[in-house]
């Protein structure tokens with residue numbers, strides 16, 4: 247950018263710094279504060295390990311994972327739970343969202359139940375799912391799906407409802423059938439909303455799987471975290487939470503990347519905050 | 524001066540199209556029962572082949588409602604719209620419509636947007652077969668080579684030109700335009716008015732356009748329908764006896780100015796201008 251251009255540039259200073267610089271800067275500041283607080287030993291180092299201990303533990307965990315140790319197995323199990331939970335949430339949420347958004351029956355009869363169900367603390371169902379689907383991965387998949395599919399329903403329905411009224415009138419003037427209008431106009435217009443729902447679902451499905459593991463055992467990363475916390479290996483807990491985050495970020499990234507490729511007509515940053523319904 | 528004005532008027536009279544009645548509306552009324560609101564009452568309109576009719580009136584007087592009834596998008600409470608002798612009972616292929624916003628589908632290219640009405644009515648194969656016609660229309664509005672461009676790469680005026688093509692692609696008998704250039708800037712708007720006139724004259728189109736701009740109504744119209752509000756009625760039909768094609772110079776003539784003044788006074792009386 248030339249001098250003259252920069253005079254015209256209307257963004258704030260943070261826009262002018264490359265994003266990786268601001269991300270790195272903020273991360274380093276955080277580490278600094280952490281290191282300082284842990285070093286002062288306000289709390290016992292067992293309960294709050296510093297960045298050093300945590301990173302060396304992270305290194306051990308990483309080695310275990312890449313040499314195919316027991317943590318690799320747990321990571322693989324949890325990843326599968328998250329993936330299948332997310333997929334089930336995406337599909338069922340989309341279908342229910344279309345039903346709720348498109349039919350009077352859905353709007354008038356089904357939506358009230360969904361709203362009521364959504365208001366319940368969904369975590370409370372975990373023991374039920376364990377009772378129904380056992381201590382294996384199935385109960386976690388169901389839990390992940392159960393927590394993740396509401397935002398997809400709500401956003402899909404909201405997206406369908408937000409279709410531009412002029413465009414609807416235009417389709418009506420072309421004697422478009424209901425199915426044509428849905429396929430050619432409403433669903434494509436709803437895609438940004440649907441993807442917002444899917445991104446939320448990507449994050450929620452990790453929550454669901456881990457909660458399922460905390461409360462229903464199994465062999466996943468959540469169970470390992472629970473055991474480590476019981477033996478006060480907080481550094482190990484932190485290290486494994488990092489890998490939970492990796493699962494979530496990967497899934498989120500895939501969804502966001504798909505959105506960018508599919509919705510080429512709108513600009514969006516991958517790590518953009520988007521409201522969901 | 525008086526002589527030239529006279530000549531202008533006579534030329535205007537000669538070029539006054541006097542075609543067959545394309546649209547006949549008699550004693551049309553519309554009440555929105557939910558709100559108990561009478562939007563239109565006793566509206567009579569006759570549109571002759573090859574004429575351009577501008578409609579102007581206070582906001583909320585029922586212009587868009589009238590246009591939607593003519594397009595078969597909403598039913599009238601009383602009276603009916605005859606298009607080429609047939610009552611309009613729903614959307615029809617021979618009615619072309621255009622709104623203030625281009626309402627292009629952003630995931631479709633300009634050409635695909637133009638062909639949308641054909642694809643919806645007759646399927647993708649028919650649309651594919653009509654792509655030459657679509658391209659010709661894009662050429663006609665000066666968008667040569669823009670067929671594979673997506674709407675987000677088009678300016679507002681260009682997008683409205685694509686919308687014009689989409690309206691024309693099925694070869695409609697009548698064009699219904701609801702403030703088509705209301706969202707454009709002054710210069711683009713003026714340019715689009717010339718474009719619209721050129722297209723309408725070239726195709727001998729019968730057009731009905733709602734507008735909020737008095738000069739635009741006079742510039743484009745053979746007739747200006749001035750509407751009153753609550754209930755919406757046609758308060759006056761102003762004949763515009765200016766020759767075609769209308770030019771930029773014509774807009775500075777005393778005739779043009781007096782027509783604009785006349786319409787403005789009428790609107791003023793109707794309480795449209797605060």
Ligand SMILES: Nc1ncnc2c1ncn2[C@@H]1O[C@H](COP(=O)(O)OP(=O)(O)OP(=O)(O)O)[C@@H](O)[C@H]1O
Nearest residue numbers: 555557558560562581582583584585586587588589
């Ligand atoms: N679907 C509807 N239900 C109830 N009332 C309506 C409906 N559509 C329009 N109206 C009412 O009918 C009246 C005429 O509306 P219309 O949109 O035709 O006005 P307009 O002349 O096009 O106004 P503008 O110049 O602001 O576009 C308004 O009072 C409006 O509130």
Ligand SMILES: [Mg+2]
Nearest residue numbers: 586587588701
């Ligand atoms: Mg209107």
